[in-house]
Amino acid sequence: MKIDMKKGNLERFVTPAAAVFLFEGEEPAGSAALLDRASGGLVTELLKAGDFKARLHATALLYTGKALPARRLILVGLGKRKEVTLDRIRGAFAAAAREARRLDAKDLAASTDIGLPEEKPERIVAAAVEGVLLGLYRYLPYKTVDREEFRDLQSFTIMEADGARGKAIRKAAAEAEAVSRAVCFTRDLVSAPGNEMTPDRMAKEAKKMAAGRKLAVKVFGEPDLRKLGMNALLGVARGSNEPPRLIAVEYRGGKRGAAPVVLVGKGITFDSGGISLKPAENMGEMKEDMAGGAAVLGVLQAVADIALPLNVVGLVPAVENLPDGKAYKPGDVLTTFSGQTVEIMSTDAEGRLILADALSYARKRYRPAALIDMATLTGACVVALGDLGTGLFGKDADLNARIRAAAAETGELVWEMPLWEEYVELIKSDVADWKNTGGRSGGAITAALFLKQFAGEGPWAHLDIAGASWLKKDRPWTPKGASGIGVRLLVEVLKRWSAPA
Numbered sequence: 001m002k003i004d005m006k007k008g009n010l011e012r013f014v015t016p017a018a019a020v021f022l023f024e025g026e027e028p029a030g031s032a033a034l035l036d037r038a039s040g041g042l043v044t045e046l047l048k049a050g051d052f053k054a055r056l057h058a059t060a061l062l063y064t065g066k067a068l069p070a071r072r073l074i075l076v077g078l079g080k081r082k083e084v085t086l087d088r089i090r091g092a093f094a095a096a097a098r099e100a101r102r103l104d105a106k107d108l109a110a111s112t113d114i115g116l117p118e119e120k121p122e123r124i125v126a127a128a129v130e131g132v133l134l135g136l137y138r139y140l141p142y143k144t145v146d147r148e149e150f151r152d153l154q155s156f157t158i159m160e161a162d163g164a165r166g167k168a169i170r171k172a173a174a175e176a177e178a179v180s181r182a183v184c185f186t187r188d189l190v191s192a193p194g195n196e197m198t199p200d201r202m203a204k205e206a207k208k209m210a211a212g213r214k215l216a217v218k219v220f221g222e223p224d225l226r227k228l229g230m231n232a233l234l235g236v237a238r239g240s241n242e243p244p245r246l247i248a249v250e251y252r253g254g255k256r257g258a259a260p261v262v263l264v265g266k267g268i269t270f271d272s273g274g275i276s277l278k279p280a281e282n283m284g285e286m287k288e289d290m291a292g293g294a295a296v297l298g299v300l301q302a303v304a305d306i307a308l309p310l311n312v313v314g315l316v317p318a319v320e321n322l323p324d325g326k327a328y329k330p331g332d333v334l335t336t337f338s339g340q341t342v343e344i345m346s347t348d349a350e351g352r353l354i355l356a357d358a359l360s361y362a363r364k365r366y367r368p369a370a371l372i373d374m375a376t377l378t379g380a381c382v383v384a385l386g387d388l389g390t391g392l393f394g395k396d397a398d399l400n401a402r403i404r405a406a407a408a409e410t411g412e413l414v415w416e417m418p419l420w421e422e423y424v425e426l427i428k429s430d431v432a433d434w435k436n437t438g439g440r441s442g443g444a445i446t447a448a449l450f451l452k453q454f455a456g457e458g459p460w461a462h463l464d465i466a467g468a469s470w471l472k473k474d475r476p477w478t479p480k481g482a483s484g485i486g487v488r489l490l491v492e493v494l495k496r497w498s499a500p501a
């Protein structure tokens with residue numbers, strides 16, 4: 001879909017559909033008031049009849065006849081003015097776009113003037129572009145029947161009457177578009193079935209994504225991994241016929257030699273649990289166990305597209321976890337890249353093993369300014385924070401504060417969790433240095449404490465996205481399924497990192 005910026009007035013623009021926004025219990029404001037006046041009161045008439053209350057994300061449709069150049073007018077509720085947030089605005093634009101698509105309108109036009117003069121138009125335009133692109137997302141490659149039912153909006157036009165603002169608004173729109181496309185790229189990778197999205201396919205997708213961008217990709221195959229001594233990663237891979245990969249994507253937008261921020265993402269392309277087999281029910285959902293890795297690839301795409309002045313590296317250990325005669329087993333001991341040994345208690349605690357190797361490799365190879373990993377790591381985190389929450393673990397107060405501040409901006413629900421040293425004993429092994437599980441209680445914490453042993457010295461944070469990576473229900477600008485969680489969050493962290501203080 002095309003995002004277009006035009007200088008001019010929405011009430012004079014010829015389009016199949018224009019969207020205007022209204023607050024609950026108020027007269028039309030901003031572009032809604034302008035279109036109302038230009039049309040001789042179409043909007044106030046609807047409000048007066050009591051047919052539209054401007055409840056949050058509710059829509060109403062008007063056919064304008066000869067009253068306006070826009071053929072249809074889509075009214076979207078913003079709810080109560082004093083409760084409005086940027087996230088709600090994002091959702092309102094998503095609602096408008098979905099309505100336009102349902103009507104098979106090919107273009108949707110709107111103005112940045114939604115009747116909220118205290119908010120910067122750059123932020124509104126970003127929310128608008130994100131809402132439209134993210135709210136319209138669908139995963140259709142495997143739909144072969146009734147394809148004509150899947151209509152597409154072809155363009156979204158943003159009208160700005162004030163020419164002086166044009167440049168700033170254009171930049172904000174272009175950035176929001178780049179980041180939204182990266183989120184959709186991540187959603188595509190996560191939505192893809194496990195038989196397609198194998199470790200090797202993930203590596204190929206990374207290369208394809210990097211081609212034509214200022215990104216360098218290096219893919220380590222089995223022999224490389226053996227030479228490096230990544231035996232935890234290789235141990236998990238043994239039960240599958242799909243060969244493992246370690247994908248490294250490097251972006252050098254900063255000073256030569258400046259320490260990069262390194263992002264590590266769990267890339268289990270399917271998690272059956274291995275010999276510690278998961279129950280059959282809903283096992284298919286575990287194709288999403290590479291959501292952290294997919295988000296890391298999405299972040300690198302976005303960072304390159306918006307040309308951040310910063311060095312960033314993405315590392316994705318990609319492995320399939322299956323049971324087999326060759327598979328690793330409970331009771332096995334693996335020697336990790338760091339030299340530390342791990343006794344396997346459950347082959348279903350595989351994510352922390354591949355991350356252990358990737359994290360210590362990241363520390364040694366890149367000497368990062370900050371190391372952040374993202375993983376669908378534990379069901380325990382879902383129990384603690386629910387289906388939408390992301391757990392944040394880390395001892396570096398500055399890095400945690402940066403992540404929380406970014407989350408407040410992007411609307412992602414991130415909650416800081418403890419890394420209590422008192423629980424380290426739960427992962428101490430009798431025969432090896434560590435056990436790969438610490439029991440049921442505090443499972444998200446002991447998993448994070450395990451990672452901590454391999455993250456080395458220096459700022460490190462871990463994000464457990466097991467809940468938020470896959471939505472069971474539609475949300476305002478995120479259709480159910482792969483959410484792309486973490487992409488906007490980490491892009492925001494990196495944007496602030498690179499901004500002059």
Ligand code: BES
Pocket residue numbers: 271273289346348349350351376377378379380382437438439443466467
């Ligand atoms: N990939 C799962 C965690 C998960 C659960 C992701 C639900 C998304 C939704 C992970 O590999 C796993 O199996 N974790 C185990 C750990 C346990 C064996 C210590 C879990 O959470 O049960």
Ligand code: MN
Pocket residue numbers: 271273347348349350351
């Ligand atoms: Mn598992």
Ligand code: ZN
Pocket residue numbers: 268271289348350351376377
């Ligand atoms: Zn897993």
